[in-house]
Amino acid sequence: MCAKKMTYRDALKEAISEAMRNDSRVFLMGEDVARYGGTYAVTKGLAKEFGEDRIRDTPLSESAFTGAGIGAALGGMRPIVEIMTVNFSLLALDQIINNAATIRHMSGGQFRIPLVIRMATGSGKQLAAQHSHSLEVMYAHVPGLKVICPATVEDARGMLQAALDDPNPVIMFEHVSLYNMSDEIEDNTKVDLKSAKIRRSGEDITLITFGGSLHKTLQAAEELAAQNIDCEVLDLRSLRPLDHDAILASIRKTHRAVVIEEGWRSFGVAAEIMALVMEKAFYELDAPIARACGVEVPIPYAKHLEDASVPQVPDIVAKVQEVLNSDV
Incomplete structure (x- = not known):
């Protein structure tokens, strides 16, 4: 491989681009995706290559164009819907939850919805409360959807390729802090939609995270290594399905854990993982499992307040130290 x-x-x-070249049924639509090239420039130049029939600018109605995507999928197309x-996406909840997630079940398996919905998520760009929240857990709660959160360049390409091959609806969350990140990747690396991945092996404590929080967590692990604390970092990658086996295997190895997410603490992804560990691996724990989550406020605009509203490297380091000092 190259x-x-x-x-x-x-x-x-x-x-x-690869999917569109290989399959004439694939097309993409959303706000400002064609002539402007997408708010985050992901689709820049694609309209020139594929034409505006396949890279479609839509009206400012998420419900309308998401519903059109569902209809196109039912009709045999393989649409990609980009929600800014x-x-x-809250404006399209009826279409996503009442239609995309349920039609296969309600039709007794007669109909499938090969639909990919991509959307930016997370804070860090000073876009304030109506553009910066992390609502992944809302969609991960819904049976009938797959929910993926690629945090690396390799996963961005490989997981989107896999999502486009899936016969059922996939929601893909792209953290705004990641678009400019660069890395070397191999051609045609396959990435599945259901497996977590250990990004750093360790013995003392497991740090479980996903999306934009992965790189802060890896940085925290490096700082903790200087204190002779050996952290294992587990990147969930997929929230539905959630890789229970990978989570529990790491817990059984290190016997301690901290879960890190930008989303609000109450009823979040971290809470779900903590419940899983308590149900399946309680007697493996040498200390209470902990979480570092977003502060329960709308994301502020001011940079210092925005940074304070979501877990940063010092917060993760402090939470790990707290767990290691609370052995039972």
Whole structure:
């Protein structure tokens, strides 16, 4: 295989381009995706290559164009719907939850919805409360959807390729802090939609995270290594399905854990993982499992307040130290 360096943004673009070249049923639609090239420039230049029939600018109605995507999928097409930001996806909840997630079940398996919905998520760009929240857990709660959160360049391309091959609806969350990140990746690396991945092996404590929090967590692990604390970092990658086996295997190895997510603490992804560990691996724990989550406020605009509202490297380090000092 040949390795090449690209950004997270270009990895997504390459996956979309490859799918469109290989399958005439694939098309993409959303706000400002054609002539403007997408708010985060993922689709820049694609309209010139594929034409505006296949890279379609839509009206400012998430419910309408998401519903059109569901209809197109039912009709045999393989649409990609780009929603500008996760907050705007709330306008399409009826279509996503009442239609995309349920039609296969309600039809007794007669109909499938090969639909990929991509959306930006997370804070860090000073886009304030209506553009910056992390609502992944809302969609991960819904049976009938797959929910993926690629945090690396390789996963951005590989997981989108896999999502486009899936016969059922996939929601893909792209953290806004990742688009400019670059890395070398191999051609045609396959990434499945259901497996977590250990990003750093360790013996003392497991740090469980996903999406934009992965790189802060890896940085925290490096700082803790200087204190002779050996952290294992587990990247969930997929929230539905959730890789129970990988989570429990790491817990049984280290016997301690901290879960890190940008989403609000109450009823979040971290809470679900903590419940899983308590149900399936309680007697493996040498200390109470802990979480570092977003503060329960709307994301502020001011940079210092925005940073304070979600877990940062010092917060993760402090939480790990707290767990290691609370052995039972």
